[in-house]
Amino acid sequence: MASKDRMEADMICQLEKFTKSFSLRIDGYSLIQHVQLPKNQLVVATFDLAGHSWILRFSQSFAACNASQRNYCRNFHITLHLSLLTQTKTLVFLEVDFSLLDHSESCWSEGNIFKLGNEAPPVLSGRSRGKIFKLEDDVSAELCISRSEFMSKFLKDGSFMLKCTVDLVKPVCVGARNKRVLVPSSDFSQSANCGHFIHLWNTGEGADVAFKVSEEIITAHKEVLAMRSPVFRAQFFGPMIDSKSDCIAIEDMKPAIFRLMLQFVYTDNVALQEELSFEMAQHLLVAADRYSLERLKLICEEKLSASLDVEMAATTLVLAEQHNCEQLKEICLDFVASREKLQAVIASDGFSHLMESCPFILKDLLAKLDSERRN
Missing domain, CATH: 3.30.710.10 (Potassium Channel Kv1.1; Chain A)
Structure with missing residues (x-):
């Protein structure tokens, strides 16, 4: 008879969650700060998560202004795009979250090492949820900020820093329940x-x-x-x-x-x-x-x-x-x-x-x- 606490089944599909948090510093930003960047042009990071390789791209766009006004444009959008480098036959669900880090915080003095236990409260953040099935798919997270605030609080010596967190959920399908390793009871x-x-x-x-x-x-x-x-x-x-x-x-x-x-x-x-x-x-x-x-x-x-x-x-x-x-x-x-x-x-x-x-x-x-x- 099946246990009341755990339903039995002939086949099992388990949803499993994987998380990766890291800091990302982009140096030399002054070289491109006035350029509108299409989403697939600037690769800023690659990393591994849940058995896949991932690529992180950066883009920016300027709100309601033409080329001659960009230096004075009040708002612009920063976007991170996450996509696969390795093919998968499994649908995966993603949540991407990133925050700009104030350069007055101590994490700046630690280079690219971001200590999660000592992080500053995110001042500005972007978040997005989505699903990925093939290489062409991506999930994008965006935030909007005034140029003056970005330059004064987040840009330091031509560089700025982000804290990024990626949560991934994917189904892990296994066969019959009797195909399991037997673990002896603890004495x-x-x-x-x-x-x-x-x-x-x-x-x-x-x-x-x-x-x-x-x-x-x-x-x-x-x-x-x-x-x-x-x-x-x-x-x-x-x-x-x-x-x-x-x-x-x-x-x-x-x-x-x-x-x-x-x-x-x-x-x-x-x-x-x-x-x-x-x-x-x-x-x-x-x-x-x-x-x-x-x-x-x-x-x-x-x-x-x-x-x-x-x-x-x-x-x-x-x-x-x-x-x-x-x-x-x-x-x-x-x-x-x-x-x-x-x-x-x-x-x-x-x-x-x-x-x-x-x-x-x-x-x-x-x-x-x-x-x-x-x-």
Whole structure:
């Protein structure tokens, strides 16, 4: 019988949200400040989000004035246009939001690094919602400002700065619900250390080791880490211990991922596990494998297996192969080998990555295709 809390289905389509926030400084603006710019002419940024590459273009237009009056025109419009650089067969929904940053604020002194926790309240902003299906589509956000205000408050040494946020929602369609990674139930609550570990995680009392992740310092407790991870145990109490190290540098990992991993170490859980994004699950799986946290690996595998689509299937297959995720690998092979999805997966950018990084997986894929044909 189906659960009252969660409806069961033979097929699942999950809507997933991805967000990217960044600052953008445009230098040398004085060279073009009197020019009306068509929307597709000035490329100001490119970035990756949700498995796609995106291009951001800038345009401006002058309100109710002719060419001879532009220097004195009272209002003009600034517009950002967001469009795809890589093709997609999936409809995606976007919300683009940008704000001009007052050059008197401290964020100007930090160059292109924008600290969201210290941002100034947006004085002027533009926002737009839309959908993208093909390369020619774009979503545009616009704001209108008087030239005198723009020159006095937002332009500094021929430059101005924007804060941009892009929210993206796309459907992630998966197959039958039984094609999922099995995650064993946690027995952590039965442990005598459970309450103590959770208290240490919440308070940080008595932390005796520090990690430098990017530019952030994160503290923890050696004994807790050693009890939960054989890698940490060897690092802190093994024969190769470096007792002189006051701060351990963590390479190739984002602070948010390292914190999520530590949270699991202390609690055997990942906060808001249901809302863990596909991209974060990928990074967290790599971290879990690095520190031999097998149950965390399976949690990430379950998330990835539940969110497979044709654009990410090949990339996920490579990840599963590189980090010895047998259940996830089998599910990816089943997904790719299905008659309805094979051609779309082959056409994806991820399949090119698979061919370059793990060409030997083709043997497993051919065996799976042969099995599908026989069945």
